[in-house]
Amino acid sequence: GAGVSQTPSNKVTEKGKYVELRCDPISGHTALYWYRQSLGQGPEFLIYFQGTGAADDSGLPNDRFFAVRPEGSVSTLKIQRTERGDSAMYLCASSLWGRNSPLHFGNGTRLTVT
Amino acid sequence: SQQGEEDPQALSIQEGENATMNCSYKTSINNLQWYRQNSGRGLVHLILIRSNEREKHSGRLRVTLDTSKKSSSLLITASRAADTASYFCATDKEYGNKLVFGAGTILRVKS
Numbered sequence: 001g002a003g004v005s006q007t008p009s010n011k012v013t014e015k016g017k018y019v020e021l022r023c024d025p026i027s028g029h030t031a032l033y034w035y036r037q038s039l040g041q042g043p044e045f046l047i048y049f050q051g052t053g054a055a056d057d058s059g060l061p062n063d064r065f066f067a068v069r070p071e072g073s074v075s076t077l078k079i080q081r082t083e084r085g086d087s088a089m090y091l092c093a094s095s096l097w098g099r100n101s102p103l104h105f106g107n108g109t110r111l112t113v114t
Numbered sequence: 115s116q117q118g119e120e121d122p123q124a125l126s127i128q129e130g131e132n133a134t135m136n137c138s139y140k141t142s143i144n145n146l147q148w149y150r151q152n153s154g155r156g157l158v159h160l161i162l163i164r165s166n167e168r169e170k171h172s173g174r175l176r177v178t179l180d181t182s183k184k185s186s187s188l189l190i191t192a193s194r195a196a197d198t199a200s201y202f203c204a205t206d207k208e209y210g211n212k213l214v215f216g217a218g219t220i221l222r223v224k225s
Contacts, residue, residue, distance in 0.1 A: 004156070031211070038124050041156065042215035091156055098205060100145055100164070103213060105156030111139040 002026070004106035006092050012112045013082055021077040021109045025094030028072060031100045032075050034067055035091040043091055049075060055061055119220040126223050135219040137203030138183075139182040144206045146179055147213065148188050151200045157171055160188075160201075195225040 005024040014021050025032050033051055035043035045059040049069045057067075064082075069075040079086055091112050093103040121136045135147070145164045149157040161177045163170045163186070170177045170218070176189040190197055200218045 037214075040217075042217045045212045045214060048211050050211075057211065092144075093157075096213065100162070102147065102159035102162055103149075103157070104159070107154075107156045 004092055004094055004104050006106035006109050008109060009107065010110045012114060015082060015084060015113055017082050019111065021083055021090050021111070023106060024077045025073060026074050028103055029094035031095045031098035033093045034068055035076050035093065036091045037091055039049030075107055084113045087111055087113045120201070120216045122219060124220040125137045126178060126224065127193060128220045129193060129195055131220055133193050133197070135201050137186045139205045140184065142161045146186050147204045147206070148177060149204060151202065157202065167222055175180045185218055193223045195223050198220060
């Protein structure tokens, strides 16, 4: 079956612009996670959804970052007024039920803010 | 903040040798997981070990967990060039919803 799909795979934007990153999880997976990874670092937690609701958004760095999952499947990570420091690989993962189930990652969206 | 810390940061071995990576963490956990990441790709789940387990095997992989020392190790036996990747431990805290990753160990297996 299909794995986790993230689009676009690469996104280049200018400082100050708005971007949306999309994640299509594995069908039937109730939990969805967003992580951010800088070069040479481990993934940094951003937000976790259980169904449609954000169960934990403690990793979002500031109010320029927002994520939604309106129907409990596809999720969109939205970044307003992008800054050069937002440049990173944004990874999405889904799991069957959250705790004690492994995460299945997409290949990520490489965001570059110029 | 990152909960787990892997050691060593980088490891270079010959094909056929064993590779051991260690992970230390700070707070009580529900489970600990190991993931592999090839350059420019997403992470791939390897093993999940629960806090009440001490050892787990999967093929050439062996994971141990010592909750009294708050540490885990990942052993890859008879390594292959294809094992070259970054390896991350991740902890699912006893209270909370998020999986927190360490900075990873870069493994290079030379053929």
